[in-house]
Amino acid sequence: MLAAQKATRVLGYIKRSVTSRSREVILPLYSAVMRPHLEYCVQLWGPQHKKDMVLLERFQRTTKLIRGLEHLSYEDRLRELGLFSLEKRRLRGDLIAAFQYLKGAYRKSGEGLFTKAWSDRTRSNGFKLKEDRFRLDVRKKFFTVRMVRQWNRLPREAVDAPSLEVFKARLDGALGNVV
Numbered sequence: 072m073l074a075a076q077k078a079t080r081v082l083g084y085i086k087r088s089v090t091s092r093s094r095e096v097i098l099p100l101y102s103a104v105m106r107p108h109l110e111y112c113v114q115l116w117g118p119q120h121k122k123d124m125v126l127l128e129r130f131q132r133t134t135k136l137i138r139g140l141e142h143l144s145y146e147d148r149l150r151e152l153g154l155f156s157l158e159k160r161r162l163r164g165d166l167i168a169a170f171q172y173l174k175g176a177y178r179k180s181g182e183g184l185f186t187k188a189w190s191d192r193t194r195s196n197g198f199k200l201k202e203d204r205f206r207l208d209v210r211k212k213f214f215t216v217r218m219v220r221q222w223n224r225l226p227r228e229a230v231d232a233p234s235l236e237v238f239k240a241r242l243d244g245a246l247g248n249v250v
Contacts, residue, residue, distance in 0.1 A: 077108040078130045085136075092138040098152060105130065109157060110164070128157050159246060165218040166225070170238050199223045 081104055089096060109127050134148045135141055149156060155163065200219045222230075229245050232238035 074108055074111065075126050075130070078105055078127075081105045081108060082130065082133055085133075092136055094137050094139075094152070097134075097137045101133065105133070110160060124158060131157055155246070162218075162221060163242060163246060165214065166221060166242055167235070167239065168214070169218050169222055170232075170235065174235075 085097075085100055085105070089100065091097075109130055131149075131154070132145055134145075134152060134154070137148075137152075140148045140151060143151065146156075200222055225242070226245055229238060229241040232241055
């Protein structure tokens with residue numbers, strides 16, 4: 072996988088050239104230099120197999136380089152640093168892209184990507200999308216299919232957000248419980 076190869080090279084550069092292992096040095100380097108290689112166009116090529124997801128997630132485990140966090144588990148390190156796992160960041164990116172398509176940011180290219188499922192249920196988020204069924208499992212990994220169930224689980228406050236910034240803030244609150 073090309074993204075993993077690039078991230079390996081960048082990690083090697085960081086390890087060889089940076090002597091400080093403080094949070095103030097490693098975290099910005101990771102966020103600015105390494106993570107973009109792991110997340111570039113992930114909504115289009117999203118890792119399909121569990122082994123690819125584990126491979127990409129392994130690079131975020133480099134937070135172990137930070138002095139004082141070596142003894143913590145991966146999840147505790149992420150919580151301490153205020154980071155999401157890469158899987159959660161992919162989900163967040165999918166939902167943000169879906170919000171933009173559904174709110175009309177991409178009128179021409181986004182037309183007909185999603186089918187709205189109108190419901191009169193008072194406990195739902197009020198803006199559900201229709202889940203299509205397929206004979207083959209291949210389609211389940213497509214962007215327009217994989218994020219529908221996640222979108223339908225969002226609370227009404229997030230879905231009814233008036234702007235993208237408000238949606239992102241409410242989405243982070245909703246995803247706070249998800250590992």
